[in-house]
Amino acid sequence: MEVLAALNLGEIAQTFSKMGMFPVFDLAYYIVSILYLKYEPGSVEVSRRSPVASWLCAMLYCFGSYILADIMLGHSPVDYFQHNSHILLASAVWYLIFYCPLNLFYKCVAFLPVKLVLVALKEVVRSRKIAAGVHHAHHAYHHGFFIMVIVGYVKGSGVALMANFEQLLRGVWRPDTNEILNMSFPTKASLYGAILFTLQEAHILPVAKSTLILCFTLFMATSKVVMTARHSHGSPFALIESWVCHFLFGSALGGGEEDHHAAPASPLKTKEELSEGARKRKTKKAE
Amino acid sequence: MEVLAALNLGEIAQTFSKMGMFPVFDLAYYIVSILYLKYEPGSVEVSRRSPVASWLCAMLYCFGSYILADIMLGHSPVDYFQHNSHILLASAVWYLIFYCPLNLFYKCVAFLPVKLVLVALKEVVRSRKIAAGVHHAHHAYHHGFFIMVIVGYVKGSGVALMANFEQLLRGVWRPDTNEILNMSFPTKASLYGAILFTLQEAHILPVAKSTLILCFTLFMATSKVVMTARHSHGSPFALIESWVCHFLFGSALGGGEEDHHAAPASPLKTKEELSEGARKRKTKKAE
Amino acid sequence: MEVLAALNLGEIAQTFSKMGMFPVFDLAYYIVSILYLKYEPGSVEVSRRSPVASWLCAMLYCFGSYILADIMLGHSPVDYFQHNSHILLASAVWYLIFYCPLNLFYKCVAFLPVKLVLVALKEVVRSRKIAAGVHHAHHAYHHGFFIMVIVGYVKGSGVALMANFEQLLRGVWRPDTNEILNMSFPTKASLYGAILFTLQEAHILPVAKSTLILCFTLFMATSKVVMTARHSHGSPFALIESWVCHFLFGSALGGGEEDHHAAPASPLKTKEELSEGARKRKTKKAE
Numbered sequence: 043m044e045v046l047a048a049l050n051l052g053e054i055a056q057t058f059s060k061m062g063m064f065p066v067f068d069l070a071y072y073i074v075s076i077l078y079l080k081y082e083p084g085s086v087e088v089s090r091r092s093p094v095a096s097w098l099c100a101m102l103y104c105f106g107s108y109i110l111a112d113i114m115l116g117h118s119p120v121d122y123f124q125h126n127s128h129i130l131l132a133s134a135v136w137y138l139i140f141y142c143p144l145n146l147f148y149k150c151v152a153f154l155p156v157k158l159v160l161v162a163l164k165e166v167v168r169s170r171k172i173a174a175g176v177h178h179a180h181h182a183y184h185h186g187f188f189i190m191v192i193v194g195y196v197k198g199s200g201v202a203l204m205a206n207f208e209q210l211l212r213g214v215w216r217p218d219t220n221e222i223l224n225m226s227f228p229t230k231a232s233l234y235g236a237i238l239f240t241l242q243e244a245h246i247l248p249v250a251k252s253t254l255i256l257c258f259t260l261f262m263a264t265s266k267v268v269m270t271a272r273h274s275h276g277s278p279f280a281l282i283e284s285w286v287c288h289f290l291f292g293s294a295l296g297g298g299e300e301d302h303h304a305a306p307a308s309p310l311k312t313k314e315e316l317s318e319g320a321r322k323r324k325t326k327k328a329e
Numbered sequence: 330m331e332v333l334a335a336l337n338l339g340e341i342a343q344t345f346s347k348m349g350m351f352p353v354f355d356l357a358y359y360i361v362s363i364l365y366l367k368y369e370p371g372s373v374e375v376s377r378r379s380p381v382a383s384w385l386c387a388m389l390y391c392f393g394s395y396i397l398a399d400i401m402l403g404h405s406p407v408d409y410f411q412h413n414s415h416i417l418l419a420s421a422v423w424y425l426i427f428y429c430p431l432n433l434f435y436k437c438v439a440f441l442p443v444k445l446v447l448v449a450l451k452e453v454v455r456s457r458k459i460a461a462g463v464h465h466a467h468h469a470y471h472h473g474f475f476i477m478v479i480v481g482y483v484k485g486s487g488v489a490l491m492a493n494f495e496q497l498l499r500g501v502w503r504p505d506t507n508e509i510l511n512m513s514f515p516t517k518a519s520l521y522g523a524i525l526f527t528l529q530e531a532h533i534l535p536v537a538k539s540t541l542i543l544c545f546t547l548f549m550a551t552s553k554v555v556m557t558a559r560h561s562h563g564s565p566f567a568l569i570e571s572w573v574c575h576f577l578f579g580s581a582l583g584g585g586e587e588d589h590h591a592a593p594a595s596p597l598k599t600k601e602e603l604s605e606g607a608r609k610r611k612t613k614k615a616e
Numbered sequence: 617m618e619v620l621a622a623l624n625l626g627e628i629a630q631t632f633s634k635m636g637m638f639p640v641f642d643l644a645y646y647i648v649s650i651l652y653l654k655y656e657p658g659s660v661e662v663s664r665r666s667p668v669a670s671w672l673c674a675m676l677y678c679f680g681s682y683i684l685a686d687i688m689l690g691h692s693p694v695d696y697f698q699h700n701s702h703i704l705l706a707s708a709v710w711y712l713i714f715y716c717p718l719n720l721f722y723k724c725v726a727f728l729p730v731k732l733v734l735v736a737l738k739e740v741v742r743s744r745k746i747a748a749g750v751h752h753a754h755h756a757y758h759h760g761f762f763i764m765v766i767v768g769y770v771k772g773s774g775v776a777l778m779a780n781f782e783q784l785l786r787g788v789w790r791p792d793t794n795e796i797l798n799m800s801f802p803t804k805a806s807l808y809g810a811i812l813f814t815l816q817e818a819h820i821l822p823v824a825k826s827t828l829i830l831c832f833t834l835f836m837a838t839s840k841v842v843m844t845a846r847h848s849h850g851s852p853f854a855l856i857e858s859w860v861c862h863f864l865f866g867s868a869l870g871g872g873e874e875d876h877h878a879a880p881a882s883p884l885k886t887k888e889e890l891s892e893g894a895r896k897r898k899t900k901k902a903e
Contacts, residue, residue: 088510093578094520095509116692118403120480124473141578186698193694206784210493215504217789222669223662233668291667291715375797380865381807382796405690407767411760428865497780502791 052250058259059252063167065131070163072135073151075103075201080139080148088212089140095211100136101129102208106201111175114193115182154271161270165262172198172232173255176239190240191233198232227269227277231262234279339537345546346539350454352418357450359422360438362390362488367426367435375499376427382498387423388416389495393488398462401480402469441558448557452549459485459519460542463526477527478520485519514556514564518549521566626824632833633826637741639705644737646709647725649677649775654713654722662786663714669785674710675703676782680775685749688767689756728845735844739836746772746806747829750813764814765807772806801843801851805836808853 061067079085079100089096102109108122123129138147150156175197179190201208202221209216221229235258241247242254265278277283348354366372366387376383389396395409410416425434437443462484466477488495489508496503508516522545528534529541552565564570635641653659653674663670676683682696697703712721724730749771753764775782776795783790795803809832815821816828839852851857 090578092510092512093574094512098509112403114692114694116403116686116690116695118401118469118476120401120476121403123475123479124470126472126474129475182692183698185700187700188697188703189692189694192697210504211507211509213505213507213510217784218787220785220787222672222785223666223787225666225668287667291664377865379797379799380861381799385796399690403690405688405756405763407688407763408690410762410766411757413759413761416762497791498794498796500792500794500797 052253055250055252055256059170059173059255063170064128067163067167067170068128069131069135070160071167072104072132073139074157074160074164076100076132076136076139077148077151077157079103082209082212084212084214086140096140097133097136099208099211101132102204102211103201104132104135105129106204106208107171107175107197107199110196110200110203111178111193114189114196115179158267158270161266162263165266166259168198168200168228168232169235169255169259169262172235172258173239173251176236176243180243187240187244190243191236194236194239195233198235199229202226202229227265227275227279230277230279231265235262339540342537342539342543346457346460346542350457351415354450354454355415356418356422357447358454359391359419360426361444361447361451363387363419363423363426364435364438364444366390369496369499371499371501373427383427384420384423386495386498388419389491389498390488391419391422392416393491393495394458394462394484394486397483397487397490398465398480401476401483402466445554445557448553449550452553453546455485455487455515455519456522456542456546456549459522459545460526460538463523463530467530474527474531477530478523481523481526482520485522486516489513489516514552514562514566517564517566518552522549626827629824629826629830633744633747633829637744638702641737641741641744642702643705643709644734645741646678646706647713648731648734648738650674650706650710650713651722651725651731653677656783656786658786658788660714670714671707671710673782673785675706676778676785677775678706678709679703680778680782681745681749681771681773684770684774684777685752685767688763688770689753732841732844735840736837739840740833742772742774742802742806743809743829743833743836745774746809746832747813747825750810750817754817761814761818764817765810768810768813769807772809773803776800776803801839801849801853804851804853805839809836 063071085096085099088099105122105128109119112121113119139151142148151160172194176190176194179186179193183189196203199221206215206217206220225233238247238254238258239251242249242251247254269275350358372383372386375386392409392415396406399408400406426438429435438447459481463477463481466473466480470476483490486508493502493504493507512520525534525541525545526538529536529538534541556562637645659670659673662673679696679702683693686695687693713725716722725734746768750764750768753760753767757763770777773795780789780791780794799807812821812828812832813825816823816825821828843849
């Protein structure tokens with residue numbers, strides 16, 4: 043019975059890892075990403091003033107992971123833009139979210155039950171991207187373990203890692219913080235995921251890749267859905283990180299996030315916390 | 330008679346599109362580009378304090394389009410610097426414009442009739458670059474229409490698209506504006522030109538490439554010569570853009586330029602308007 | 617006798633130029649580089665708050681030259697990270713310098729006699745990198761003399777040329793100065809060295825490469841050891857530069873450095889002078 047159960051799980055994992063992302067999962071990824079762009083202070087104004095800049099920001103939000111990974115591996119940064127159907131779909135989502143009459147499309151996708159489903163689907167894409175990034179890096183550098191982690195990390199984090207420059211495109215400049223100095227949960231999880239997938243690719247972690255993809259996806263989807271439902275930014279890693287960092291680095295990591303409660307005037311708020319406040323104000327304006 | 334006229338026009342277009350740009354047209358491009366660099370506030374001081382930084386800025390102004398296009402296509406950003414004669418010619422122009430005794434060279438090329446000829450010749454080079462950029466992108470990505478537009482766009486716009494970072498090299502940082510957020514006429518025209526050349530390359534626009542190059546060059550040269558003669562920044566696209574953007578995006582585009590008259594304190598002046606004021610002050614100083 | 621002396625010098629130069637840099641010389645390079653990182657204001661705080669950001673900055677300090685050279689030549693910027701042993705060694709140095717109990721490792725390597733030896737060894741690596749950079753560029757572009765100088769220059773200067781962005785990673789933004797606008801001695805020397813090695817590669821300078829490497833290394837090591845021992849930033853080039861720049865550019869170059877004494881409030885202090893003051897304050901704190 044256990045063997046049968048294991049075979050079934052293995053088959054489920056295999057099927058899941060071979061599932062195509064386009065168009066359903068990718069569509070969810072674009073919708074959630076451009077939703078987060080709309081939450082950014084000033085992005086609506088930019089969409090009125092300069093649609094080209096707004097479109098470019100939306101493309102960075104949707105395809106930033108591919109752009110960064112291609113830069114890391116020395117390929118053309120706009121290589122992914124050869125997939126015309128993907129770009130057209132993302133552009134359609136951008137147009138509907140920013141310019142749909144009566145803001146109808148935005149209201150549909152921001153409706154919490156719908157949003158939770160989309161967030162879960164987005165995490166499926168993120169996990170798949172991290173695995174693919176590590177695999178491509180392994181293909182280029184068979185023993186380049188640091189490179190595999192870096193490429194997997196940028197594939198998972200996407201535009202967050204170039205937030206300073208994406209904001210610069212919108213005329214915003216906030217040099218006091220960045221996603222590496224103050225990691226939000228998705229960025230941290232992408233780093234840990236990249237490390238896990240690299241260990242698996244190097245045959246140090248004795249699991250099948252499809253099983254790891256399934257487990258990591260389930261973890262990410264569950265965490266993000268719970269965090270989105272609760273409007274919380276508490277990281278599931280906080281406890282382990284505090285302990286490990288205190289031991290290795292003599293400090294409590296996640297200080298950036300916990301300090302948010304202790305010192306509300308701290309300039310080192312994570313991007314999520316700043317967006318949260320702006321989002322609430324914007325939601326009231328939009329209604 | 331009409332057939333003969335068409336054949337002649339076709340031959341003229343063919344001859345024109347095959348004409349070599351080096352050294353006459355390229356020389357005009359370098360002179361006008363480095364003139365604009367000299368108009369930038371603080372550039373003369375930088376040329377006294379750090380000739381290396383000044384030379385590097387001049388090279389970005391002259392070859393920024395090649396650098397950006399090479400970055401977009403994943404090639405070496407300094408690939409164009411293998412053309413030693415081009416670099417030497419641009420360096421000679423830089424030296425004469427910034428360090429010629431009694432500012433003689435600057436006064437010659439800034440003399441309006443001479444400048445108008447040089448501006449027209451520069452637009453010949455710009456148009457050729459856009460066409461070449463779209464062609465190279467097509468060669469790398471046969472169906473990458475977005476990539477063709479992007480590469481044609483950066484070939485036409487050149488250093489304007491990296492203005493923030495070129496200014497950073499001179500110790501100036503103005504994050505509130507950039508050439509995508511507030512497009513000047515040449516940058517807009519480069520975008521429209523890139524779209525036209527891409528449609529032609531994809532056989533959607535039923536014209537010969539040489540004819541398109543000729544027509545686009547005539548349009549660009551005429552517009553820029555008129556705008557330079559009148560010291561105006563009014564874009565010929567303003568009316569159509571307002572209509573299209575109001576229809577598509579629910580706003581009047583070109584608001585950035587028109588607002589210059591309504592709100593002189595607006596931080597979103599285009600680079601041209603800011604340079605215009607600085608140029609007038611600088612011209613008085615230089616004389 | 618002279619022939620024998622020349623043969624011996626030639627052999628010494630040959631042996632010296634073939635000497636492996638890893639692990640002894642590279643270790644010295646990593647220690648001195650990360651020491652300079654520790655001197656930077658705020659870097660210790662960053663190491664407590666975000667070890668990932670701190671590690672990344674340390675990697676930029678150690679391998680910035682390879683990253684920049686790979687970017688210039690259109691290769692993967694993280695190509696050098698395939699050398700796992702080098703990355704692990706640099707990571708170990710970073711850990712010991714920032715997190716060693718009682719700051720023991722830092723105190724050992726900052727002890728002046730030890731530091732002088734390490735500084736000398738670092739200059740051996742710098743000179744070798746410039747020569748290798750010029751050679752690789754020559755291999756890619758046989759007549760690309762400007763490209764050879766550029767690549768040699770970035771190989772020698774390393775992280776200094778991307779200081780603005782390395783600081784941005786730590787949440788610091790100082791756009792008023794950069795290493796090209798205000799060149800410190802190592803950056804200037806890297807430029808002159810790159811020019812010399814290019815002239816040698818182009819057979820214009822009639823010396824053997826091994827001899828040039830030996831002479832340039834001796835010059836760099838001696839200069840840096842003397843400057844470090846005296847805590848001075850006076851450049852040995854100052855006199856010749858003033859004369860040449862006054863003749864060519866009508867100004868006294870090195871104005872940025874000399875002005876430090878005339879106008880202490882000048883915002884254009886070199887990075888070394890700013891670090892010097894911070895280092896003294898930090899040394900007192902650390903003890």
